Amino acid sequence: MVVVITAILTCVALPSLRRLLARHEVRTAQTSLIASLQQARALAAQTGRRTVACPTRDGMRCSDEASWDGGWLVGFRGDQANQLDGPPQYSRVDTARQLTIQSNTGRHYVQFQSSGFAGGSNLTVLICRRSDPSHVVSVKVSQAGRVRGGDATADEAAQCAGTG
Secondary structure (H helix, E strand, O other): OHHHHHHHHHHHHHHHHHHHHHHHHHHHHHHHHHHHHHHHHHHHHHHOOOEEEEEEOOOOOEOOOOEOOOEEEEEEEOOOOOOEOOOOOEEEEOOOOOEEEEEOOOOOOEEEOOOOOOOOOOEEEEEEEOOOOOOOEEEEEOOOOOEEEEEOOHHHHHHHHHHO
16 A cells, blocks of 8 residues: 555656756756856956857867857957867866757857956857756846846747757
8 A cells, every 4th residue: 555655646746856857957057057157257357368158069169059058168269269269268068968058149159358248249048958948048148248047038938949
């Protein structure tokens, strides 16, 4: 009887646990990206050099695409546009394969000046699960260099669902 009750309770609790774990995975990726962007901004201010945060596929070079699924790099900006000068100061590679991490089409990377300003247009990165795009979060970088995260709007959620 105890085994039957335990099995029933497990069957009832398992879907909720899966949703909780999926939500945690999305929030963890959001927190990691926010920390990386804040680190890039701080590095620029501390060293007086321009820094770049960009998506990567190989863990060594910035990729010129909107997808951040493969990870991202933080480092000093090189002479070549959108590339690092030397090895990255920080990298996160091979993120969770179940996630879609997508920046807006107008901007694929962010460059911080020594003043902390990001310049250019605002950057929005959306994060959702490929198998369940019902929980979507965003990371936004303003022209002033402010980095913030939050839940995505309905339009952003639809956009992330469409890329998954």
